Amino acid sequence: MIGRFNHVAIAVPDLNAAVKTYQDVLGAKVSAPQDEPAHGVTVVFVELPNTKVELLYPLGENSPIKGFLDKNPGGGIHHICYEVDDILVARDRLKASGARVLGSGDPKIGAHGNPVLFLHPKDFYGTLVELEQAKAPAAAE
């Protein structure tokens, strides 16, 4: 069911410093910061040959990563994201197996414009897992 590893997301307390670290110290190619008000984050993409790292910084008062940074003031790995072909098929299969889908259970549009869901970390060994439907479904005949 899961396909490509879409990204690992790292929450950081200082986005400019993190960009400098990834650019100057690790020598990686990083994007310009991008505000995602709908998701409560500013994101910088670190582009690697086979996948990407997302550096997340809170945007707005209700940012979903604010609590994470309160608990981990120096930052930390926030989640990993796997691609799936069909997010609804994936959701139904996960629910049938007893895994908990966070929120309403309906996919939201994620930072890349594709439908996403998050799975409960307790069902995946302390790892917050995002599933992203990487491609638009084929049009009905």
Place this chain on the structure above:
Amino acid sequence: MIGRFNHVAIAVPDLNAAVKTYQDVLGAKVSAPQDEPAHGVTVVFVELPNTKVELLYPLGENSPIKGFLDKNPGGGIHHICYEVDDILVARDRLKASGARVLGSGDPKIGAHGNPVLFLHPKDFYGTLVELEQAKAPAAAE
């Protein structure tokens, strides 16, 4: 400097259960468990099209992930690994920039038979970073 994303490693308190989750719930291809006595872990590789996930379980009394599981009994993301072309060049560049290399600073042979180093999580936003020289260096002329 950093190249491909080699893997993300997740420490788990029950390897058989984690294999079942990745195989049956997430529908991924997983390898047979492999004991790595030199590294104090038993590892299962989850093979994704573009990279891999490593499920780590402690092996022996001095396992380096024992303390992590004591602090995170349900498991959690332990480290991420980036590939570099030349581990000694990478190490010297990192040291010159003030980043701390763990241990003696000399590369060890990692679970894939290649030289590896670990970098201090405090210098990388709470993320334990492994660097792996993915290919043998070219023979001297």
